[in-house]
Amino acid sequence: MDVEDLEKRIQALEVGATFDTTKSQVQKVEEEFLLKLREIRTTIVAEAESSGGGDGGGALSAVDSKDLKELRKENELLNVLLGIQRKKNAKMEYRLSHVVDSLDKLYDEHKTLEKKAKDLVSRASF
Numbered sequence: 001m002d003v004e005d006l007e008k009r010i011q012a013l014e015v016g017a018t019f020d021t022t023k024s025q026v027q028k029v030e031e032e033f034l035l036k037l038r039e040i041r042t043t044i045v046a047e048a049e050s051s052g053g054g055d056g057g058g059a060l061s062a063v064d065s066k067d068l069k070e071l072r073k074e075n076e077l078l079n080v081l082l083g084i085q086r087k088k089n090a091k092m093e094y095r096l097s098h099v100v101d102s103l104d105k106l107y108d109e110h111k112t113l114e115k116k117a118k119d120l121v122s123r124a125s126f
Helices: 003-051 062-124
Strands: none
Touching: 003 062
16 A cells, blocks of 8 residues: 555545544534524423413413513524535535545455456466
């Protein structure tokens, strides 16, 4: 195995590590979104229950309704951004799989050629 092959393998590993890092970061953001949405839901339910004593069972006020609409818009935006990030990750994963496949093929070809060269050298020495 020569230096160029080693450099290609190192580069492939670095790209793979970058993908893994990006993937874990996206998962972390998704978890943060989920926690934030749970907090929002808990707050909305608590406010609805506390303000709903005399109006027939917890109807939201106009202000709460406005806040809820804003939160829904923010949630839609976050979902769009998350979808974009997922598409980018899918593209990167697709490209990386091709890079790894190509490197594996090159490595196998190199090993085959190396073996053939050794066989030729051993035959020529007799």
